Amino acid sequence: MRVLLVEDDRDLADRVAQALRAENFAVDIAANGEDGQHLGETEAYDVAVLDLGLPKIEGTAVLRAWRAAGRSLPVLILTARDGWSEKVEGFKAGADDYLIKPFRVEELVMRLRALVRRAAGHAEPRIHCGKLMFDSQVGTFELNGLPLRLTALEWRVLSCLALRKEVVVERGDLLERAYQGDAEVDSNSLEVIIGRLRRKIGHGMIETARGRGYRLTAAEA
């Protein structure tokens, strides 16, 4: 899962990013509204965290610009103002959830996972695919009822496939959601990760759609 964090306070942004990365998120930080708007319009994110009090372009304006450009990614707004007026403004601009500063990282992680899950069309937090179960709320995988240990990269690729199980996920899409914007991506690394995942959950569960991408499926060949 790849998150765009638009927050002008360097300290806070770093701490939030650090905490999110510890929860297997890939995080890109934009320090002002202009950069945030640009990243949101050009890169693929699963979810965005948007501070409302931003320099250059206000948070709600960034959000409106994203929506106007047809970006439908779920957006959680961060606000220092308790006022409901600001929140309602945010929701009218297209926000999907909000948090008031100060907030707890656990709360933020929970909300982000819920947003991503709902955006993928899952009403229930637990996503089953054959013997594999992904608890999208807690962020854990189980295989045959036993916890599955994954690296951050593996987790991101598998969660992306799990959220869109039985559907072919484009290769580029997977790459974009697995790596942070500043990461050096080796063109073969995705194959390496898929290979490692296949060894952990069984070869049949991840199908290769040649030239297109991969599919997580319960119908093992």
Next chain:
Amino acid sequence: MKAGHASLSRRLLFGAAIFITLALVVAGGFIGFALRRFITGQIDQRLDSQILSVASAIETGPGGQPRMTRDVDGPPFNRPESGWYWQVLDTNLKSRSLGAENLAPDLKKERLDEPRPFPSDQTGPYDEPLHLRIQRRHVGPSTVTIAVSAPRAALNGPLREAMTTLAISLGALGFALLLAIFLQVRLGLRPLRRLRSDLADVAAGRLERVPAEQPEEIRPVVAEMNTLLDQNAEGLARARRHVANLAHGLKTPLTTLSLALAEPGRDQDGSLRKLATLMDRRIRHHLGRAKAAAQDGPARAHTKVLRHIADFGEAFEKIYAGKDVKFDMDVPAELTVACEAQDLDEMLGNLLDNAFKWSRGNVKVSALEPGADAVIGIEDDGPGLSDGELPEAMLPGHRLDESVPGYGFGLPITRELAELYGGSLSLSRSALGGLKAELRLPRRTLNHAP
């Protein structure tokens, strides 16, 4: 009543009335004086010519006694007791009208030397007030004093008649002038009355500023008023911006602080985190108060309820997307409350947030319009509150359930805001099974501004 506080039109009318009355009284006095002189002059002429004809008819008899050569008693001198008399004083030569009586005026000796007849007002032989003309004349070798009289009534009658007519005309003139001034004042002050209604519209929030199309004389005043309004609005906007910046400026580092404290090993016993939470609560509370203080004032505010509730409905359906809550809304489209939009949002937001948070699947909003108030009822089908818990829910910082996120200021702040607008907040049991919050706010009926 100080002059500075009296009504302008009363001042103008009062001043005009005093001046008009004064002018009319003075004019009446002058005209009356001229009339009296004119009428007296006419009578005097007649009396003087009688003196002449008496004098010319006197001759000195052989014994040196004066006597009449002919009858000079033309009417009215021949009518007895008519007041029209003549007599050569100290002789028996007199008009028939005197009968047996004599004219015996008090003579002012010194005036007898004047060449012209002099006037004298005295009481006659029949106790009637008389106007006399007296002259000493030389007839042959002797000197005679001739007195001629007319009844004072002959003077006063016409004078009274003329004066009555004069008074009536002057009175009518005065009335007409006052009426004209009254109309002029009303007409002249009409822009002021319009200005007043414009100002009332501004105060009630129906107009942003006082319209600039005004008569030349009050345009500067209106310009000043508008400047003042702009300054006021600007000051409010600045205060709000400061509050918002303060919120952002304090809370962003506070968030960083609590995130840092949450790192393992940083805050072993959790006491620092507690402090950070306390700071946050204090900031929240005082920012809420500051925001309430920076509001525009209840008198100007008017906000349509329906749109705000609908916006909230959409927002909360997203926020509580995981709960699948059915949101029912029965609110009249035109319902408008005398309340700032921001504050209405604050109150509705807190109440609806509670309702969605606790509901098991149903939230209902309804609105009634009893009398001058609007009552917005927000109900849920959650667990509700027991009779004992209901009053506690309104105490600041008191949360009945610590396990569900929230800050415990929602209900007290909502109540505080409602009371600020002259409304109230009451909690009771809902027919749905959960809590019913009733928010009572003063309604605003808009008479549409032009």
